[in-house]
């Protein structure tokens with residue numbers, strides 16, 4: 001068989017890679033692509049778990065045809081209805097008209113909504129079992145991770161967890177599919193980016209899902225994007241636990257600023273240099289207009305310290321910083337130290353949004369005295385900006 005990956009004797013990865021789309025959800029950059037993972041269990045009965053994004057359905061159907069070798073598909077299990085996974089359902093039904101679609105009550109509503117599908121449905125409930133012959137599958141609901149119909153499928157026989165978007169990552173699968181075949185650092189970063197961008201708002205629901213998983217014994221986690229996890233299962237579960245509790249992973253500081261003419265950037269550089277002199281080794285500096293929010297959010301999820309700067313812009317915070325703050329508020333960022341700085345030329349306003357965010361968000365501690373620089377930083381500003389860095393560094397160093 002060509003380009004078909006076996007997880008066990010009868011379970012296959014039949015996903016596709018997308019290196020063509022610029023953005024995921026038309027928003028998050030896909031510099032290194034993304035995979036849409038689908039799986040096939042070929043037992044007495046044949047089940048497919050999720051499909052792929054529409055644009056890759058050609059390669060997908062070809063793989064299925066090769067694996068089936070003339071057999072029919074009995075079930076399509078729909079763990080998630082987001083179109084990057086449900087995008088080839090219509091094509092699958094067209095080729096295999098007797099296929100029964102398995103989902104929960106909410107899946108069934110969305111099948112009608114997106115594709116006008118109402119027939120040949122099998123509604124399953126939490127804990128119910130579906131037998132394929134040797135393979136016994138059970139289902140658990142993980143609502144709002146990150147859609148209401150989200151569920152996971154567990155293969156009791158081969159101890160495989162089909163985890164839906166949980167534990168998924170950006171990044172196409174460049175040959176390697178299993179974690180032990182890959183450079184894990186890259187996918188860990190892409191998993192953090194996926195988590196913070198896509199799932200970040202639903203930490204509480206992820207915590208509930210993790211509690212359900214704790215009762216299952218599995219040898220493989222097969223998510224809907226990115227690598228299949230075997231050797232790194234403990235590691236990725238512990239990362240998910242941290243991220244969903246909004247606990248930082250590492251000591252370090254993100255410095256992010258919004259600037260039109262570079263004066264706010266000067267202040268950011270002064271702060272970053274002082275952080276380094278104070279012994280902070282992980283310092284990530286971003287111009288919010290240049291680096292996509294996707295990457296900045298990911299680093300904010302990683303580190304405990306966050307220093308935000310903005311020039312005044314029409315009495316308010318610079319739009320690129322405002323957009324970032326609005327995401328942080330929506331996602332409920334907490335357990336962070338935050339400092340503020342700004343630049344202005346008449347009545348100010350750049351730091352307004354940052355201070356409001358730091359003062360009004362639960363679990364955020366404002367560190368240091370926010371400092372607004374008149375036009376461009378001068379000697380008298382340097383000390384105040386450096387003081388912010390010193391106080392932030394002290395807080396970070398106090399952490400275990």
Ligand SMILES: Cc1cc2nc3c(=O)[nH]c(=O)nc-3n(C[C@H](O)[C@H](O)[C@H](O)COP(=O)(O)O)c2cc1C
Nearest residue numbers: 259260261262263264311314315344345346347348
């Ligand atoms: C379009 C525009 C709007 C501005 N709005 C304000 C404002 O509302 N209040 C203020 O004090 N300064 C305002 N400024 C001045 C800038 O904040 C100031 O020049 C600052 O030094 C710019 O920093 P930067 O070099 O980092 O862009 C504005 C400047 C521009 C170009």
